[in-house]
Amino acid sequence: MGRPHALLLPLPAQGHVLPLMELAHRMVSHGFTITFINTHFNHARLLSAMPTTYNTNPSINFISIPDGLQPGDDRYHVANLCKALITIMPLHLEEIIINMMHKQPEQDKPTCLIADQAMAWAFNVAKKNGLRTAAFWPASAATFTSIRNVPKLIQDGIIHEHDGSAKTPGVIFRLSPGIPPMNVNHLFWNRQLDSESNKVIFHCINTNKDSIKNVEFVVCNSFYEAKSRSLIT
Structure with a gap:
Protein backbone atom coordinates (compact mmCIF):
# COMPACT_ATOMS: atom_id res chain seq x y z
CA MET A 1 0.00 0.00 0.00
CA ALA A 139 -10.57 31.41 10.37
CA SER A 140 -11.78 31.44 13.97
CA ALA A 141 -13.78 28.56 15.39
CA ALA A 142 -16.29 31.10 16.72
CA THR A 143 -17.01 32.27 13.17
CA PHE A 144 -17.47 28.67 12.04
CA THR A 145 -19.87 28.12 14.95
CA SER A 146 -21.94 31.13 13.92
CA ILE A 147 -22.25 29.67 10.41
CA ARG A 148 -23.35 26.30 11.76
CA ASN A 149 -25.97 28.05 13.89
CA VAL A 150 -27.66 30.08 11.15
CA PRO A 151 -30.96 28.14 11.60
CA LYS A 152 -30.89 28.91 15.34
CA LEU A 153 -30.16 32.60 14.70
CA ILE A 154 -33.18 32.73 12.37
CA GLN A 155 -35.39 30.79 14.76
CA ASP A 156 -34.44 33.04 17.69
CA GLY A 157 -35.23 36.18 15.69
CA ILE A 158 -31.64 37.45 15.59
CA ILE A 159 -31.30 37.64 11.77
CA HIS A 160 -33.56 37.75 8.73
CA GLU A 161 -34.00 34.49 6.85
CA HIS A 162 -33.66 35.96 3.34
CA ASP A 163 -30.33 37.76 3.71
CA GLY A 164 -28.93 37.21 7.22
CA SER A 165 -29.19 40.88 8.14
CA ALA A 166 -29.84 41.90 11.73
CA LYS A 167 -33.46 42.16 12.83
CA THR A 168 -32.28 44.49 15.60
CA PRO A 169 -28.96 46.13 14.69
CA GLY A 170 -26.33 45.94 17.41
CA VAL A 171 -28.07 43.25 19.44
CA ILE A 172 -25.77 41.05 21.55
CA PHE A 173 -26.37 37.29 21.65
CA ARG A 174 -24.66 34.15 22.90
CA LEU A 175 -24.82 30.85 21.02
CA SER A 176 -23.98 28.72 24.06
CA PRO A 177 -22.66 29.20 27.62
CA GLY A 178 -19.12 28.25 26.54
CA ILE A 179 -18.90 30.88 23.77
CA PRO A 180 -18.33 34.61 24.39
CA PRO A 181 -21.18 37.00 23.45
CA MET A 182 -21.32 38.25 19.87
CA ASN A 183 -22.64 41.37 18.15
CA VAL A 184 -25.02 40.61 15.26
CA ASN A 185 -23.46 43.47 13.24
CA HIS A 186 -20.13 41.61 13.34
CA LEU A 187 -21.33 38.36 11.79
CA PHE A 188 -18.98 38.12 8.85
CA TRP A 189 -21.67 37.92 6.16
CA ASN A 190 -22.90 41.34 7.41
CA ARG A 191 -19.51 42.98 6.94
CA GLN A 192 -19.08 42.90 3.14
CA LEU A 193 -18.91 45.97 0.91
CA ASP A 194 -22.64 46.35 0.26
CA SER A 195 -25.99 44.79 1.08
CA GLU A 196 -26.12 42.79 -2.16
CA SER A 197 -22.72 41.22 -1.41
CA ASN A 198 -23.91 40.45 2.12
CA LYS A 199 -26.91 38.66 0.65
CA VAL A 200 -24.83 36.60 -1.82
CA ILE A 201 -22.38 35.53 0.89
CA PHE A 202 -25.24 34.58 3.20
CA HIS A 203 -26.87 32.54 0.42
CA CYS A 204 -23.60 30.66 -0.13
CA ILE A 205 -23.39 29.95 3.60
CA ASN A 206 -26.92 28.59 3.66
CA THR A 207 -26.17 26.37 0.67
CA ASN A 208 -22.90 25.11 2.13
CA LYS A 209 -24.28 24.21 5.54
CA ASP A 210 -26.24 21.32 4.01
CA SER A 211 -23.32 20.03 1.93
CA ILE A 212 -21.02 19.94 4.97
CA LYS A 213 -23.32 17.66 7.00
CA ASN A 214 -21.79 14.47 5.63
CA VAL A 215 -18.09 15.28 6.04
CA GLU A 216 -16.22 13.02 8.44
CA PHE A 217 -14.13 15.75 10.08
CA VAL A 218 -13.93 19.52 10.41
CA VAL A 219 -10.46 20.99 10.96
CA CYS A 220 -10.33 24.55 12.35
CA ASN A 221 -7.28 26.78 12.10
CA SER A 222 -7.74 27.74 15.73
CA PHE A 223 -7.42 26.68 19.36
CA TYR A 224 -9.66 27.18 22.38
CA GLU A 225 -7.44 29.63 24.26
CA ALA A 226 -7.54 32.06 21.32
CA LYS A 227 -11.31 32.40 21.76
CA SER A 228 -11.30 33.29 25.43
CA ARG A 229 -11.73 37.03 24.94
CA SER A 230 -15.08 38.67 24.29
CA LEU A 231 -16.34 38.85 20.71
CA ILE A 232 -18.51 41.93 21.31
CA THR A 233 -16.00 44.53 20.13
Whole structure:
Protein backbone atom coordinates (compact mmCIF):
# COMPACT_ATOMS: atom_id res chain seq x y z
CA MET A 1 0.00 0.00 0.00
CA GLY A 2 1.34 3.47 -0.95
CA ARG A 3 1.27 6.76 0.89
CA PRO A 4 -2.21 8.22 1.59
CA HIS A 5 -3.01 10.78 -1.11
CA ALA A 6 -5.11 13.85 -0.21
CA LEU A 7 -6.60 16.42 -2.55
CA LEU A 8 -6.66 19.90 -0.99
CA LEU A 9 -8.99 22.59 -2.35
CA PRO A 10 -8.95 26.12 -0.88
CA LEU A 11 -11.31 28.99 -1.51
CA PRO A 12 -9.27 31.13 -3.96
CA ALA A 13 -8.47 33.93 -1.52
CA GLN A 14 -5.15 34.60 0.22
CA GLY A 15 -6.47 34.16 3.75
CA HIS A 16 -7.79 30.74 2.74
CA VAL A 17 -4.98 29.43 0.53
CA LEU A 18 -2.12 30.05 2.98
CA PRO A 19 -3.57 28.19 6.00
CA LEU A 20 -4.45 25.20 3.84
CA MET A 21 -0.93 25.25 2.41
CA GLU A 22 0.41 25.06 5.96
CA LEU A 23 -1.83 22.06 6.58
CA ALA A 24 -0.50 20.48 3.38
CA HIS A 25 3.10 20.68 4.62
CA ARG A 26 2.14 19.28 8.01
CA MET A 27 0.34 16.38 6.35
CA VAL A 28 3.42 15.65 4.22
CA SER A 29 5.45 15.41 7.42
CA HIS A 30 3.02 12.69 8.53
CA GLY A 31 3.45 10.65 5.34
CA PHE A 32 0.84 12.08 2.95
CA THR A 33 1.13 12.85 -0.72
CA ILE A 34 -0.74 16.08 -1.53
CA THR A 35 -2.36 17.37 -4.68
CA PHE A 36 -3.05 21.06 -4.08
CA ILE A 37 -5.75 22.42 -6.40
CA ASN A 38 -5.65 26.16 -7.09
CA THR A 39 -7.54 28.23 -9.64
CA HIS A 40 -5.60 29.11 -12.80
CA PHE A 41 -5.33 32.70 -11.53
CA ASN A 42 -3.87 31.80 -8.13
CA HIS A 43 -1.70 29.06 -9.63
CA ALA A 44 -0.05 31.66 -11.88
CA ARG A 45 0.45 33.98 -8.91
CA LEU A 46 2.06 31.13 -6.99
CA LEU A 47 4.48 30.43 -9.82
CA SER A 48 5.34 34.12 -10.04
CA ALA A 49 5.82 34.56 -6.30
CA MET A 50 8.29 31.71 -5.82
CA PRO A 51 9.93 30.86 -9.16
CA THR A 52 13.03 29.27 -7.64
CA THR A 53 11.42 27.26 -4.85
CA TYR A 54 8.15 26.20 -6.47
CA ASN A 55 7.36 22.53 -5.93
CA THR A 56 10.66 21.76 -4.22
CA ASN A 57 8.74 19.26 -2.09
CA PRO A 58 8.07 16.24 -4.33
CA SER A 59 5.21 15.16 -2.07
CA ILE A 60 3.14 18.24 -3.02
CA ASN A 61 1.82 18.46 -6.57
CA PHE A 62 0.24 21.77 -7.63
CA ILE A 63 -2.47 21.76 -10.29
CA SER A 64 -5.15 24.25 -11.33
CA ILE A 65 -8.69 24.54 -12.65
CA PRO A 66 -10.78 27.51 -13.95
CA ASP A 67 -12.65 29.72 -11.48
CA GLY A 68 -15.50 30.66 -13.82
CA LEU A 69 -14.47 34.31 -14.21
CA GLN A 70 -13.15 36.07 -17.30
CA PRO A 71 -9.49 37.23 -17.40
CA GLY A 72 -10.35 40.88 -16.72
CA ASP A 73 -12.91 40.26 -13.97
CA ASP A 74 -12.35 41.49 -10.42
CA ARG A 75 -11.39 38.45 -8.34
CA TYR A 76 -11.40 40.52 -5.16
CA HIS A 77 -15.17 40.97 -5.40
CA VAL A 78 -16.11 38.13 -3.08
CA ALA A 79 -19.77 37.90 -4.05
CA ASN A 80 -19.06 37.66 -7.80
CA LEU A 81 -16.26 35.17 -7.18
CA CYS A 82 -18.48 32.89 -5.10
CA LYS A 83 -21.21 32.91 -7.75
CA ALA A 84 -18.72 32.11 -10.50
CA LEU A 85 -17.01 29.26 -8.64
CA ILE A 86 -20.11 27.13 -8.32
CA THR A 87 -20.94 27.43 -12.04
CA ILE A 88 -17.81 25.75 -13.40
CA MET A 89 -15.47 24.38 -10.75
CA PRO A 90 -17.52 21.28 -9.76
CA LEU A 91 -17.24 19.85 -13.29
CA HIS A 92 -13.50 20.41 -13.46
CA LEU A 93 -12.92 18.98 -9.98
CA GLU A 94 -14.84 15.85 -10.89
CA GLU A 95 -12.85 15.51 -14.10
CA ILE A 96 -9.60 15.63 -12.10
CA ILE A 97 -10.81 13.02 -9.63
CA ILE A 98 -12.06 10.67 -12.35
CA ASN A 99 -8.78 10.94 -14.29
CA MET A 100 -6.75 10.21 -11.16
CA MET A 101 -8.91 7.25 -10.18
CA HIS A 102 -8.66 5.69 -13.65
CA LYS A 103 -5.17 6.60 -14.82
CA GLN A 104 -2.96 6.47 -11.74
CA PRO A 105 -1.57 3.25 -10.24
CA GLU A 106 -3.63 1.88 -7.38
CA GLN A 107 -1.12 2.97 -4.75
CA ASP A 108 -1.12 6.57 -6.06
CA LYS A 109 -4.86 7.16 -6.32
CA PRO A 110 -6.37 9.87 -4.10
CA THR A 111 -8.00 8.64 -0.93
CA CYS A 112 -9.62 11.79 0.44
CA LEU A 113 -10.52 15.42 -0.21
CA ILE A 114 -9.98 18.26 2.25
CA ALA A 115 -11.78 21.37 1.02
CA ASP A 116 -12.38 24.80 2.44
CA GLN A 117 -15.77 24.93 4.13
CA ALA A 118 -16.67 27.75 1.75
CA MET A 119 -16.22 25.24 -1.10
CA ALA A 120 -18.61 22.73 0.45
CA TRP A 121 -20.10 21.80 -2.93
CA ALA A 122 -16.87 19.85 -3.45
CA PHE A 123 -17.82 17.28 -0.80
CA ASN A 124 -20.70 15.98 -2.90
CA VAL A 125 -18.35 15.63 -5.89
CA ALA A 126 -15.78 13.76 -3.78
CA LYS A 127 -18.24 11.37 -2.13
CA LYS A 128 -19.85 10.62 -5.49
CA ASN A 129 -16.44 9.39 -6.65
CA GLY A 130 -15.61 7.34 -3.57
CA LEU A 131 -13.35 9.73 -1.64
CA ARG A 132 -13.47 10.38 2.08
CA THR A 133 -14.03 14.02 3.00
CA ALA A 134 -13.03 16.60 5.59
CA ALA A 135 -13.77 20.32 5.81
CA PHE A 136 -11.18 22.96 6.61
CA TRP A 137 -12.09 26.26 8.23
CA PRO A 138 -9.21 28.77 8.00
CA ALA A 139 -10.57 31.41 10.37
CA SER A 140 -11.78 31.44 13.97
CA ALA A 141 -13.78 28.56 15.39
CA ALA A 142 -16.29 31.10 16.72
CA THR A 143 -17.01 32.27 13.17
CA PHE A 144 -17.47 28.67 12.04
CA THR A 145 -19.87 28.12 14.95
CA SER A 146 -21.94 31.13 13.92
CA ILE A 147 -22.25 29.67 10.41
CA ARG A 148 -23.35 26.30 11.76
CA ASN A 149 -25.97 28.05 13.89
CA VAL A 150 -27.66 30.08 11.15
CA PRO A 151 -30.96 28.14 11.60
CA LYS A 152 -30.89 28.91 15.34
CA LEU A 153 -30.16 32.60 14.70
CA ILE A 154 -33.18 32.73 12.37
CA GLN A 155 -35.39 30.79 14.76
CA ASP A 156 -34.44 33.04 17.69
CA GLY A 157 -35.23 36.18 15.69
CA ILE A 158 -31.64 37.45 15.59
CA ILE A 159 -31.30 37.64 11.77
CA HIS A 160 -33.56 37.75 8.73
CA GLU A 161 -34.00 34.49 6.85
CA HIS A 162 -33.66 35.96 3.34
CA ASP A 163 -30.33 37.76 3.71
CA GLY A 164 -28.93 37.21 7.22
CA SER A 165 -29.19 40.88 8.14
CA ALA A 166 -29.84 41.90 11.73
CA LYS A 167 -33.46 42.16 12.83
CA THR A 168 -32.28 44.49 15.60
CA PRO A 169 -28.96 46.13 14.69
CA GLY A 170 -26.33 45.94 17.41
CA VAL A 171 -28.07 43.25 19.44
CA ILE A 172 -25.77 41.05 21.55
CA PHE A 173 -26.37 37.29 21.65
CA ARG A 174 -24.66 34.15 22.90
CA LEU A 175 -24.82 30.85 21.02
CA SER A 176 -23.98 28.72 24.06
CA PRO A 177 -22.66 29.20 27.62
CA GLY A 178 -19.12 28.25 26.54
CA ILE A 179 -18.90 30.88 23.77
CA PRO A 180 -18.33 34.61 24.39
CA PRO A 181 -21.18 37.00 23.45
CA MET A 182 -21.32 38.25 19.87
CA ASN A 183 -22.64 41.37 18.15
CA VAL A 184 -25.02 40.61 15.26
CA ASN A 185 -23.46 43.47 13.24
CA HIS A 186 -20.13 41.61 13.34
CA LEU A 187 -21.33 38.36 11.79
CA PHE A 188 -18.98 38.12 8.85
CA TRP A 189 -21.67 37.92 6.16
CA ASN A 190 -22.90 41.34 7.41
CA ARG A 191 -19.51 42.98 6.94
CA GLN A 192 -19.08 42.90 3.14
CA LEU A 193 -18.91 45.97 0.91
CA ASP A 194 -22.64 46.35 0.26
CA SER A 195 -25.99 44.79 1.08
CA GLU A 196 -26.12 42.79 -2.16
CA SER A 197 -22.72 41.22 -1.41
CA ASN A 198 -23.91 40.45 2.12
CA LYS A 199 -26.91 38.66 0.65
CA VAL A 200 -24.83 36.60 -1.82
CA ILE A 201 -22.38 35.53 0.89
CA PHE A 202 -25.24 34.58 3.20
CA HIS A 203 -26.87 32.54 0.42
CA CYS A 204 -23.60 30.66 -0.13
CA ILE A 205 -23.39 29.95 3.60
CA ASN A 206 -26.92 28.59 3.66
CA THR A 207 -26.17 26.37 0.67
CA ASN A 208 -22.90 25.11 2.13
CA LYS A 209 -24.28 24.21 5.54
CA ASP A 210 -26.24 21.32 4.01
CA SER A 211 -23.32 20.03 1.93
CA ILE A 212 -21.02 19.94 4.97
CA LYS A 213 -23.32 17.66 7.00
CA ASN A 214 -21.79 14.47 5.63
CA VAL A 215 -18.09 15.28 6.04
CA GLU A 216 -16.22 13.02 8.44
CA PHE A 217 -14.13 15.75 10.08
CA VAL A 218 -13.93 19.52 10.41
CA VAL A 219 -10.46 20.99 10.96
CA CYS A 220 -10.33 24.55 12.35
CA ASN A 221 -7.28 26.78 12.10
CA SER A 222 -7.74 27.74 15.73
CA PHE A 223 -7.42 26.68 19.36
CA TYR A 224 -9.66 27.18 22.38
CA GLU A 225 -7.44 29.63 24.26
CA ALA A 226 -7.54 32.06 21.32
CA LYS A 227 -11.31 32.40 21.76
CA SER A 228 -11.30 33.29 25.43
CA ARG A 229 -11.73 37.03 24.94
CA SER A 230 -15.08 38.67 24.29
CA LEU A 231 -16.34 38.85 20.71
CA ILE A 232 -18.51 41.93 21.31
CA THR A 233 -16.00 44.53 20.13
